[in-house]
Amino acid sequence: xxxxxxxxxxxxxxxxxxxxxxxxxxxxxxxxxxxxxxxxxxxxxxxxxxxxxxxxxxxxxxxxxxxxxxxxxxxxxxxxxxxxxxxxxxxxxxxxxxxxxxxxxxxxxxxxxxxxxxxxxxxxxxxxxxxxxxxxxxxxxxxxxxxxxxxxxxxxxxxxxxxxxxxxxxxxxxxxxxxxxxxxxxxxxxxxxxxxxxxxxxxxxxxxxxxxxxxxxxxxxxxxxxxxxxxxxxxxxxxxxxxxxxxxxxxxxxxxxxxxxxxxxxxxxxxxxxxxxxxxxxxxxxxxxxxxxxxxxxxxxxxxxxxxxxxxxxxxxxxxxxxxxxxxxxxxxxxxxxxxxxxxxxxxxxxxxxxxxxxxxxxx
Amino acid sequence: xxxxxxxxxxxxxxxxxxxxxxxxxxxxxxxxxxxxxxxxxxxxxxxxxxxxxxxxxxxxxxxxxxxxxxxxxxxxxxxxxxxxxxxxxxxxxxxxxxxxxxxxxxxxxxxxxxxxxxxxxxxxxxxxxxxxxxxxxxxxxxxxxxxxxxxxxxxxxxxxxxxxxxx
Numbered sequence: 001x002x003x004x005x006x007x008x009x010x011x012x013x014x015x016x017x018x019x020x021x022x023x024x025x026x027x028x029x030x031x032x033x034x035x036x037x038x039x040x041x042x043x044x045x046x047x048x049x050x051x052x053x054x055x056x057x058x059x060x061x062x063x064x065x066x067x068x069x070x071x072x073x074x075x076x077x078x079x080x081x082x083x084x085x086x087x088x089x090x091x092x093x094x095x096x097x098x099x100x101x102x103x104x105x106x107x108x109x110x111x112x113x114x115x116x117x118x119x120x121x122x123x124x125x126x127x128x129x130x131x132x133x134x135x136x137x138x139x140x141x142x143x144x145x146x147x148x149x150x151x152x153x154x155x156x157x158x159x160x161x162x163x164x165x166x167x168x169x170x171x172x173x174x175x176x177x178x179x180x181x182x183x184x185x186x187x188x189x190x191x192x193x194x195x196x197x198x199x200x201x202x203x204x205x206x207x208x209x210x211x212x213x214x215x216x217x218x219x220x221x222x223x224x225x226x227x228x229x230x231x232x233x234x235x236x237x238x239x240x241x242x243x244x245x246x247x248x249x250x251x252x253x254x255x256x257x258x259x260x261x262x263x264x265x266x267x268x269x270x271x272x273x274x275x276x277x278x279x280x281x282x283x284x285x286x287x288x289x290x291x292x293x294x295x296x297x298x299x300x301x302x303x304x305x306x307x308x309x310x311x312x313x314x315x316x317x318x319x320x321x322x323x324x325x326x327x328x329x330x331x332x333x334x335x336x337x338x339x340x341x342x343x344x345x346x347x348x349x350x351x352x353x354x355x356x357x358x359x360x361x362x363x364x
Numbered sequence: 365x366x367x368x369x370x371x372x373x374x375x376x377x378x379x380x381x382x383x384x385x386x387x388x389x390x391x392x393x394x395x396x397x398x399x400x401x402x403x404x405x406x407x408x409x410x411x412x413x414x415x416x417x418x419x420x421x422x423x424x425x426x427x428x429x430x431x432x433x434x435x436x437x438x439x440x441x442x443x444x445x446x447x448x449x450x451x452x453x454x455x456x457x458x459x460x461x462x463x464x465x466x467x468x469x470x471x472x473x474x475x476x477x478x479x480x481x482x483x484x485x486x487x488x489x490x491x492x493x494x495x496x497x498x499x500x501x502x503x504x505x506x507x508x509x510x511x512x513x514x515x516x517x518x519x520x521x522x523x524x525x526x527x528x529x530x531x
Contacts, residue, residue, distance in 0.1 A: 142424035149432025
């Protein structure tokens with residue numbers, strides 16, 4: 001560890017950044033794999049069936065008590081799922097537009113991972129210079145909205161590349177849906193930043209770190225509700241999964257995809273859910289701070305505890321995402337548009353106006 | 365050895381020019397969707413140039429508004445139209461001439477503007493949100509409000525035009 005101290009600050013910064021990028025990527029990918037398992041288990045419990053409970057490497061059955069218990073929980077299922085997507089035949093139909101057919105899954109997967117770069121997932125680790133965020137941007141929220149808005153290209157291009165009718169309809173639906181809900185989402189966040197007075201996400205967490213009563217969810221409940229519902233629409237989750245809507249469009253935009261290309265869409269969806277949960281935790285639920293109030297950590301242990309709080313909150317929101325999927329039926333397309341344009345956007349605008357008035361009269 | 369920012373400038377500028385060329389005159393494909401996608405890449409390269417000028421807000425808004433919203437609507441419209449004819453279309457000589465004249469005029473204006481501009485090194489503003497907002501709402505308040513009015517008029521006009529019958 002001592003040799004690090006002799007490097008110049010730029011090299012140290014680059015090294016720490018690379019380390020943070022790799023760690024965040026690893027945690028996010030593990031999160032994606034295991035949220036698929038949680039999705040399957042939760043859906044199973046809601047529908048009163050056991051869910052995945054068989055897959056295990058051969059040696060697990062020799063571990064007493066814990067082995068069978070882990071198997072019953074399906075802990076090893078994600079490995080089998082991942083292996084399966086790599087080993088299955090990668091079939092390219094003859095009529096697709098090849099270049100876009102290959103590009104689309106990657107474009108769908110990358111933006112949600114890039115959003116994670118600006119989310120502060122912890123306070124500090126070791127000394128005060130090691131902030132636990134990959135890129136501490138002054139325009140953090142604008143960056144993440146910009147990247148999120150690029151996410152729609154993956155789905156639109158997938159629908160276009162398939163060169164057949166149902167995927168195409170899915171792609172068209174998603175472009176309209178995501179643009180509409182992006183507006184509502186952006187509007188709802190404006191009120192939050194009126195209170196905080198800074199677009200930097202670390203300052204948003206600083207504003208809330210006094211404890212449970214300081215969390216912005218209490219000051220901006222309407223913004224939280226709008227943001228959360230818009231997040232469901234942006235990540236194409238039920239009740240807003242119109243782009244894939246299997247009862248009407250076979251599989252929507254990913255009908256023609258198989259094996260790893262299909263898995264990339266899947267990973268993109270779950271990574272987007274993780275990013276959206278991280279964003280909600282940062283904006284409304286106090287980020288890495290504990291409900292009892294926190295200062296930026298001075299020790300390594302304190303820093304790890306803060307990261308733990310952040311991950312726990314994200315996990316809780318992920319469960320809400322999954323739970324909702326198995327509780328609500330799908331919206332009709334006109335209902336979706338009506339809700340976005342005629343309910344949420346006016347509500348969000350009114351919320352901005354009221355918040356601005358309150359800030360103008362109380363802020364001195 | 366040139367500085368890193370210089371290298372990045374030439375990189376992004378070169379990419380912007382390359383993608384811009386491929387957007388209007390792609391020798392490999394006459395597909396309008398491909399052109400639109402190259403326009404998105406051009407916009408992203410321009411955003412990179414804005415970052416090098418410390419104009420972070422402009423860069424973020426460039427990606428958010430142009431690449432993320434305007435171009436998605438472009439794609440939406442292109443995909444809904446029947447564009448088989450466009451792909452078969454041959455190069456039109458009159459259009460080529462008209463295009464060249466238009467580009468020459470714009471280039472002339474640009475060269476005049478660049479040569480007559482003074483370097484603004486004494487009044488460097490970091491392009492983050494706070495200084496930008498302060499300037500917009502003090503020094504440039506009137507143009508800003510007129511612009512928002514213009515956008516509002518455009519919006520009302522579009523709604524009026526697209527509504528078939530007014531109740």
